[in-house]
Amino acid sequence: MPLIHVTLFAGRTAEQKRAFAQALTEAAVHSIGATPESVDVIFTDVQRSDWATAGRLWSDPPAAPPEPGSTG
Amino acid sequence: MPLIHVTLFAGRTAEQKRAFAQALTEAAVHSIGATPESVDVIFTDVQRSDWATAGRLWSDPPAAPPEPGSTG
Amino acid sequence: MPLIHVTLFAGRTAEQKRAFAQALTEAAVHSIGATPESVDVIFTDVQRSDWATAGRLWSDPPAAPPEPGSTG
Amino acid sequence: MPLIHVTLFAGRTAEQKRAFAQALTEAAVHSIGATPESVDVIFTDVQRSDWATAGRLWSDPPAAPPEPGSTG
Amino acid sequence: MPLIHVTLFAGRTAEQKRAFAQALTEAAVHSIGATPESVDVIFTDVQRSDWATAGRLWSDPPAAPPEPGSTG
Amino acid sequence: MPLIHVTLFAGRTAEQKRAFAQALTEAAVHSIGATPESVDVIFTDVQRSDWATAGRLWSDPPAAPPEPGSTG
Numbered sequence: 001m002p003l004i005h006v007t008l009f010a011g012r013t014a015e016q017k018r019a020f021a022q023a024l025t026e027a028a029v030h031s032i033g034a035t036p037e038s039v040d041v042i043f044t045d046v047q048r049s050d051w052a053t054a055g056r057l058w059s060d061p062p063a064a065p066p067e068p069g070s071t072g
Numbered sequence: 073m074p075l076i077h078v079t080l081f082a083g084r085t086a087e088q089k090r091a092f093a094q095a096l097t098e099a100a101v102h103s104i105g106a107t108p109e110s111v112d113v114i115f116t117d118v119q120r121s122d123w124a125t126a127g128r129l130w131s132d133p134p135a136a137p138p139e140p141g142s143t144g
Numbered sequence: 145m146p147l148i149h150v151t152l153f154a155g156r157t158a159e160q161k162r163a164f165a166q167a168l169t170e171a172a173v174h175s176i177g178a179t180p181e182s183v184d185v186i187f188t189d190v191q192r193s194d195w196a197t198a199g200r201l202w203s204d205p206p207a208a209p210p211e212p213g214s215t216g
Numbered sequence: 217m218p219l220i221h222v223t224l225f226a227g228r229t230a231e232q233k234r235a236f237a238q239a240l241t242e243a244a245v246h247s248i249g250a251t252p253e254s255v256d257v258i259f260t261d262v263q264r265s266d267w268a269t270a271g272r273l274w275s276d277p278p279a280a281p282p283e284p285g286s287t288g
Numbered sequence: 289m290p291l292i293h294v295t296l297f298a299g300r301t302a303e304q305k306r307a308f309a310q311a312l313t314e315a316a317v318h319s320i321g322a323t324p325e326s327v328d329v330i331f332t333d334v335q336r337s338d339w340a341t342a343g344r345l346w347s348d349p350p351a352a353p354p355e356p357g358s359t360g
Numbered sequence: 361m362p363l364i365h366v367t368l369f370a371g372r373t374a375e376q377k378r379a380f381a382q383a384l385t386e387a388a389v390h391s392i393g394a395t396p397e398s399v400d401v402i403f404t405d406v407q408r409s410d411w412a413t414a415g416r417l418w419s420d421p422p423a424a425p426p427e428p429g430s431t432g
Contacts, residue, residue, distance in 0.1 A: 024220075092176055127396055291367040308387060
């Protein structure tokens with residue numbers, strides 16, 4: 001305890017995750033006084049086709065803006 | 073916020089997930105007044121060999137019913 | 145299956161959650177062909193003091209914009 | 217994205233969580249290049265009576281060591 | 289590792305959770321060879337008003353069956 | 361209900377997971393009186409490169425102990 005569960009887009013390198021896990025652990029140590037050994041970090045990769053914001057999958061292109069002169 | 077995390081069997085098409093994400097987002101907008109931009113949907117696919125109900129993995133065949141005439 | 149886990153700010157009424165659960169269930173039925181009985185919805189309320197975006201807790205006031213004429 | 221979900225023992229002060237959320241957000245910015253606005257942190261407090269390690273609830277006292285001279 | 293996260297209706301006694309945590313830990317030890325010290329169990333209580341199946345909150349009464357002779 | 365979500369290192373065989381799911385379900389039945397049909401178990405495999413304890417990924421070698429005679 002604490003358990004830090006990170007959900008993020010797939011594609012980060014092992015080196016990025018290594019640095020991220022270290023930084024998250026240090027954040028727990030410095031902010032709430034956790035011992036390093038008590039901190040678990042779990043990464044869950046998510047494909048852009050499995051994450052939507054505002055109803056749009058991140059693997060889909062954003063909606064095109066209306067063309068100039070259109071009335072819609 | 074809200075964050076809608078959906079755990080489902082693997083095998084849905086991208087089109088099904090796209091429609092599902094839109095419908096879930098609309099549910100949040102209409103039911104609790106969320107703005108679309110505030111709604112995140114994350115899908116987690118689970119293999120049938122990783123989900124059990126009543127102690128039986130969904131990848132395993134259901135228990136055979138007793139044969140007619142059996143005393144068990 | 146599917147399991148729909150919704151994390152949202154505390155404060156919604158029972159009626160809002162009831163309507164939300166129904167709408168989420170219908171979304172699963174119509175979008176991926178789930179049977180209603182197979183759909184579980186779980187709500188987790190989160191206090192604004194337990195959710196941060198951009199490093200700021202939602203219980204805290206937003207940073208004040210710089211005053212006109214300030215050089216910072 | 218990323219979503220950082222922290223499960224920790226109840227009892228931390230608002231100030232500790234505020235600092236922790238900031239530090240976790242900075243860890244994401246520096247380690248994987250996330251924009252601050254894209255980082256959500258959610259805290260879930262857990263009572264010691266709801267967390268067990270090695271089969272023992274953290275609300276229970278640790279097993280007493282055997283007394284000197286005992287044969288068990 | 290493993291981490292066993294149990295989501296259940298609120299209302300179990302401390303003694304029930306204590307026995308449940310022990311049994312879950314033993315299940316991990318015997319089934320996959322985990323060491324007891326490596327097993328974490330976390331319980332999350334959920335109110336019946338926060339869990340729905342088939343679109344109905346567990347805090348709500350089940351739908352009444354149609355009356356005999358009704359045409360609906 | 362209950363929902364038992366198990367996060368564990370990848371690499372267990374189907375037979376181990378089958379036995380584990382059965383044992384977890386029996387634990388719920390005996391400890392809190394759940395009916396078998398009400399118990400769902402979901403397994404999430406995690407690679408050792410996605411789990412860190414004390415800031416070290418489990419895919420990385422442990423830090424070497426200081427050599428005898430070193431002053432550091």
